[in-house]
Amino acid sequence: MSETIEQPLYGTVLLKAKQLIDVIAKSSEPLTLKQISDQVPISKPTVLKILRTLIYCGFIRENAARKTYDLGTIFLEYGQRVAASFDIKASTRPFLEQLRDETNETVNLGIVEDHRIVLLDKLESPRSVKLVSRIGGTMNMYSSAMGKAILASYEPQDLQTYLAHTSLKALTPNTITDPEQLQLNLKTIQKKGYAIDNIENQPDIFCVGFDLIKHHHVYGAFSISAPEYRVNEQVFKGFIKYGLQTRQAILASLS
Amino acid sequence: MSETIEQPLYGTVLLKAKQLIDVIAKSSEPLTLKQISDQVPISKPTVLKILRTLIYCGFIRENAARKTYDLGTIFLEYGQRVAASFDIKASTRPFLEQLRDETNETVNLGIVEDHRIVLLDKLESPRSVKLVSRIGGTMNMYSSAMGKAILASYEPQDLQTYLAHTSLKALTPNTITDPEQLQLNLKTIQKKGYAIDNIENQPDIFCVGFDLIKHHHVYGAFSISAPEYRVNEQVFKGFIKYGLQTRQAILASLS
DNA sequence: GAATAATATTTCTTATATGGAAATATTATA
DNA sequence: TATAATATTTCCATATAAGAAATATTATTC
Incomplete structure (x- = not known):
């Protein structure tokens, strides 16, 4: 019967990043910066900065030509590992x-x-x-x-x-x-x-x-x-x- | 022939989080806090704090009893979406x-x-x-x-x-x-x-x-x-x- | 079962990364 | 070509992060 006391979570950027990933994952189409930032309470510059790091990390895949963002193939790779585990x-x-x-x-x-x-x-x-x-x-x-x-x-x-x-x-x-x-x-x-x-x-x-x-x-x-x-x-x-x-x-x- | 100029990446926590996820992904076994923090240049308290947020986000799965960490099933879920895309x-x-x-x-x-x-x-x-x-x-x-x-x-x-x-x-x-x-x-x-x-x-x-x-x-x-x-x-x-x-x-x- | 070692967790403070308004650049559209 | 829409950069006040050190909690040894 342990009451869960609201603990402030560490890592604001991480939490924001998760929001972005979720928004992108929920969409069936690749999204533009505006489409993403419109769905989260985060300013466009910040969204962009986070997206870039997410791209660097492989979580997000960028279509440079269309300026759209989609989920990265790292989810495929790590998903296989989870399944195998x-x-x-x-x-x-x-x-x-x-x-x-x-x-x-x-x-x-x-x-x-x-x-x-x-x-x-x-x-x-x-x-x-x-x-x-x-x-x-x-x-x-x-x-x-x-x-x-x-x-x-x-x-x-x-x-x-x-x-x-x-x-x-x-x-x-x-x-x-x-x-x-x-x-x-x-x-x-x-x-x-x-x-x-x-x-x-x-x-x-x-x-x-x-x-x-x-x-x-x-x-x-x-x-x-x-x-x-x-x-x-x-x-x-x-x-x-x-x-x-x-x-x-x-x-x-x-x- | 565009030379990529080294841009400082935004989101230190994000980059650290990625390191932790990678360490855990690379291991075939669930890891303890010590095993994780030993493999990255980040102090144990910080590793712990990031892990907690990662758990909250679903990227990492915790075995509370054994105090070990493993990849979360979100990779499975989002991996399927990537494949479908x-x-x-x-x-x-x-x-x-x-x-x-x-x-x-x-x-x-x-x-x-x-x-x-x-x-x-x-x-x-x-x-x-x-x-x-x-x-x-x-x-x-x-x-x-x-x-x-x-x-x-x-x-x-x-x-x-x-x-x-x-x-x-x-x-x-x-x-x-x-x-x-x-x-x-x-x-x-x-x-x-x-x-x-x-x-x-x-x-x-x-x-x-x-x-x-x-x-x-x-x-x-x-x-x-x-x-x-x-x-x-x-x-x-x-x-x-x-x-x-x-x-x-x-x-x-x-x- | 007490003592010891090893690991996990919390606290606290300074240095640092962050957020977003505003300016600017770049596309898309009329 | 002008105009609108979106993308990107700059900059600084402020919130956040990092880790040393203290403490708690396990695991191990005797």
């Missing part, structure tokens, strides 16, 4: 590929960071509709299948802490926003061994999630996701069957 | 997958940035030996098949500029380190339509590279790479045949 990705790959082939739907791998699910790997089926999910992107524990699968394993104490620090905001009409109801749902998940996201996290998408927990160590979770219209009783049963098999196989393979 | 990746994917299947070897896609090749995509064959290459990693123009394929298209003027600013360092015994010889090699590449890296860029690896240039616009290049022992006359001819076909197909598909 989670060896759960490498060790689950073959299992999840098989699951993808068995279900013909998209299979996701997530880890927990800061009480959120970070999408670490995604195996798309050839016929998959493009989902609104990106490797490295994050989602709520309470609204996603992977998150709920893991939440279900929390000690009552930890779950209370999580709930106390989290407001259950609705992402779709189906999102569970009542803590009581969520706890009931988690009980069911414990019993059944899998979690269902019944269009609770993003429109039209139905997921089944499975935790990857062994000896009280949370390795992460995986899920099968499909557009709701493709999931009927038959298909759903397949998800459960192959998902549980996969979970068992992965856990057995983890030292 | 190069639509050459999406538009060449199917062609390069086919090429991978035809040759049964690893196929690489690169772009040019700052007179270096940046590896943007890599399609590994099931039987591929793990190569020393990472998405986001860079290589020389002069020693790589993709780089030479592009260099061969340079105007004499631009080539001279490149050579004037680049020292041809040997990466293997086969690397071409003589500018005259390199220029001869580039002439051959122009004539044949493909570039060969005969173990010039990394030990044991043989590559054939093809430019992706249309209407004087350099989209990038792709290459087929294989351990040298697997490449005989027959196999090599296949690389050329399928590679040239793939190049033509990609260029035709590019608007």
